[in-house]
Amino acid sequence: MTLRAALAILRKDLAIELRTRQSVPAMVLFSVTVFVLFHFGLDRDELDGPLASGVLWVTLLLATVLAVNRLFASEREDGALEGILLAPIDRTSVYLAKAAALFLYLVVFELVALPAFAILLLGPNLLDAFPALLAILLLADVGLAALGALVAGLAAETRARDLIVPLLLLPLLVPLLISAAKASQPLLALQPRAHELGKWLGFLALYDLVFVLLAVAVFDFLLED
Amino acid sequence: MYGKGLRTLSIATVLVMGAAATLTFFYAPLDADQGVIQKIFYLHVPLAIVALCGFIAGGVFAIQQLRTGGREWDMRSYVAIHLSLVLAVGALITGSIWARASWGHWWEWNEPVLVSFLIVFLLYCCYQPLRFSISDPERQARYASVFAVAAGAFVPINFAAVRMATAHVHPRVFGTTTGGMPTRMWETFLVALLGMALLFITLWKTELTAKSSREQLNRLRRRLAPETDEAAPPLAGHEAEQPPTEPVPAH
Numbered sequence: 483m484t485l486r487a488a489l490a491i492l493r494k495d496l497a498i499e500l501r502t503r504q505s506v507p508a509m510v511l512f513s514v515t516v517f518v519l520f521h522f523g524l525d526r527d528e529l530d531g532p533l534a535s536g537v538l539w540v541t542l543l544l545a546t547v548l549a550v551n552r553l554f555a556s557e558r559e560d561g562a563l564e565g566i567l568l569a570p571i572d573r574t575s576v577y578l579a580k581a582a583a584l585f586l587y588l589v590v591f592e593l594v595a596l597p598a599f600a601i602l603l604l605g606p607n608l609l610d611a612f613p614a615l616l617a618i619l620l621l622a623d624v625g626l627a628a629l630g631a632l633v634a635g636l637a638a639e640t641r642a643r644d645l646i647v648p649l650l651l652l653p654l655l656v657p658l659l660i661s662a663a664k665a666s667q668p669l670l671a672l673q674p675r676a677h678e679l680g681k682w683l684g685f686l687a688l689y690d691l692v693f694v695l696l697a698v699a700v701f702d703f704l705l706e707d
Numbered sequence: 708m709y710g711k712g713l714r715t716l717s718i719a720t721v722l723v724m725g726a727a728a729t730l731t732f733f734y735a736p737l738d739a740d741q742g743v744i745q746k747i748f749y750l751h752v753p754l755a756i757v758a759l760c761g762f763i764a765g766g767v768f769a770i771q772q773l774r775t776g777g778r779e780w781d782m783r784s785y786v787a788i789h790l791s792l793v794l795a796v797g798a799l800i801t802g803s804i805w806a807r808a809s810w811g812h813w814w815e816w817n818e819p820v821l822v823s824f825l826i827v828f829l830l831y832c833c834y835q836p837l838r839f840s841i842s843d844p845e846r847q848a849r850y851a852s853v854f855a856v857a858a859g860a861f862v863p864i865n866f867a868a869v870r871m872a873t874a875h876v877h878p879r880v881f882g883t884t885t886g887g888m889p890t891r892m893w894e895t896f897l898v899a900l901l902g903m904a905l906l907f908i909t910l911w912k913t914e915l916t917a918k919s920s921r922e923q924l925n926r927l928r929r930r931l932a933p934e935t936d937e938a939a940p941p942l943a944g945h946e947a948e949q950p951p952t953e954p955v956p957a958h
Contacts, residue, residue, distance in 0.1 A: 636837065636850060636853060639841060640840040641842075642836065646833065646836060649832075649836065650833045650837065650854075653826055653827075653829045654830060654857070656865060656868070657861075657864050660871075660872045681871070685871065689868075692860060696856070697857075700773065700853045700857065701853075703849045704850065704853055
């Protein structure tokens with residue numbers, strides 16, 4: 483029941499995104515702009531190792547903020563959230579749908595942003611890093627989606643929404659950034675190799691688990707009126 | 708309702724903190740490497756420990772708030788977090804001074820405790836902006852509690868991540884290669900920690916007393932003269948914006 487309701491809300495969100503094309507194109511454009519900014523800001527044509535990994539992950543995190551800001555946009559208009567809350571469904575399904583939508587946005591966004599990064603800035607060949615990098619990205623996306631949907635819910639009813647989201651979300655994502663960036667560093671080096679990959683993937687999985695469970699436990703309280 | 712025992716507690720706090728200061732300067736031995744600057748340890752570490760415990764306590768009170776829906780738990784959580792923020796500023800400043808004196812830099816990225824403390828501090832700095840941008844008092848309590856629970860869970864995870872990412876280069880006062888601190892340092896430290904914890908509890912109780920009596924006063928005033936509300940412009944104007952139980956955070 484919860485899952486069916488969540489799927490219905492998710493379908494609605496994806497339909498809106500497909501027709502209006504708001505979040506994902508904005509994230510892609512933003513990330514390419516940030517890559518250009520880093521090119522001039524660092525004055526480097528090609529990056530590798532820690533620098534490449536840092537630029538990539540900071541850009542992905544900042545682009546996530548854009549999507550999180552828009553996540554409840556359709557619900558805020560015309561009292562649509564009250565409509566959902568009137569339906570006899572579990573409130574957790576709203577959270578699951580929003581987190582799943584954010585996860586899908588992130589995956590599609592990365593499908594474009596990663597090649598763009600490889601073309602514009604990355605020195606070593608991206609394909610060498612690939613299977614391991616894919617695992618890191620997927621685990622990180624789960625964490626980004628779990629926390630992003632929670633923070634979007636927290637900020638949705640506040641007055642200074644656009645300020646609250648980045649200020650709240652980015653510190654919460656620091657552990658994720660640490661592990662994802664540390665795990666990607668050796669993969670994006672000039673001689674790609676996997677160094678301490680298991681340790682960081684394990685930490686990412688733990689982080690995901692804790693915040694998914696926590697968000698599912700507390701999200702109901704955000705929609706309780 | 709929070710005022711009970713406040714006087715005894717205040718006196719105990721003054722005594723223990725006075726004892727801690729005396730022990731720090733006259734009983735604890737001088738550190739062989741760092742000299743007199745090491746004395747800041749008896750201020751810095753208790754500040755940091757009590758601030759972190761205050762953040763965690765804020766999370767525990769917030770869980771109670773979410774479970775019972777009682778506004779008083781939200782007040783407890785709010786006051787604990789905002790006092791911890793004040794202590795955290797103190798901990799960051801004293802830590803910075805200590806770092807400058809003993810390592811020569813105002814900031815040390817290789818020190819996992821310091822770095823994770825900064826991240827936790829940045830996160831909690833968001834608590835009040837979030838809280839005061841929600842006008843409905845009941846919703847404010849719930850949202851603040853959800854934040855406090857999530858942030859409380861974040862503290863240990865963040866600490867683990869930063870620690871894993873840092874190469875350990877500074878085994879310090881605790882657990883040095885020669886085998887830990889001398890007993891006299893430990894004793895002084897424990898007294899200082901107790902003093903800081905008592906100070907925190909005293910301040911917490913004082914502020915809760917002030918808040919609850921102000922709330923009571925507002926209630927009585929409204930019951931006495933419902934029409935005079937408009938006659939008192941500063942109060943009436945203020946209350947239209949914000950719930951009467953929520954004063955501007957007093958730092």
